Amino acid sequence: MAEHAEAEHEEEAEPRPKRAPIDWRRGREQAFSILASIVRWVGLIFAALLVLHVIFVIGSANSANGIVSFVRGWADGLSLGFKDLFTPSDAKLRVLVNYGIAAIFWLIVSGILARIIRRIGGVVSS
Template sequence: MGEHAESAKGEDTEVRAKRAPVNWRRTREQGFSFVASVVRWVGLVFAAILVLHVIFVIGSANPGNGIVSFVRSWADGLSLGFRDLFTPSDEKLRVLVNYGIAAIFWLVVSAILAKILRRIGGLGS
């Protein structure tokens, strides 16, 4: 039994020696690229929720509908300080402008953050 253990241990050492070395630079780049992609997708989803809210308001969707109220609750949180930036008398115009600006904000900010993350991940290249 001792001979078998010695043989297995020797094979394990040989397998470890044959493995390719880890390319940490590439791994870092892939990690930052993945995080940057997640940031872009989150920004896109946030913008989509805001645009859906605009569509529901302009289209006079039923505010009692579950989907409409769910989107409205998320859009209110995602609009940040833009919700009452402009105050035209027409509610539909107010929602279009303010929530539209908030959607553009999320797209721009997520694009900038993703670009920064990709640059950080590629440092030393």
């Protein structure tokens, strides 16, 4: 019995292998970088939906088509205040200009936000 207790004590006395230290700074930088990438991709997708809407309108796509109506629904919401910014008499030109400006807006805003997020991630971890 005493031998068994000594064997247990010897097993417990062995030092545990040390874990690698966690680099919290690097983890924070990666998290902010991922967040910035997500913001950038969302802006790109929003701009793509607006551009698709412009293409569908200029190309006279079938408005009853499911894809066309889906894109139109999203584009109307994403156009924000740009939907009726300019009012030329030609409806296709109106969509091209207004929704085109909205697409550019989303690209610029998402790019700026992504850059700010990355900088905050770098400053926070410094």
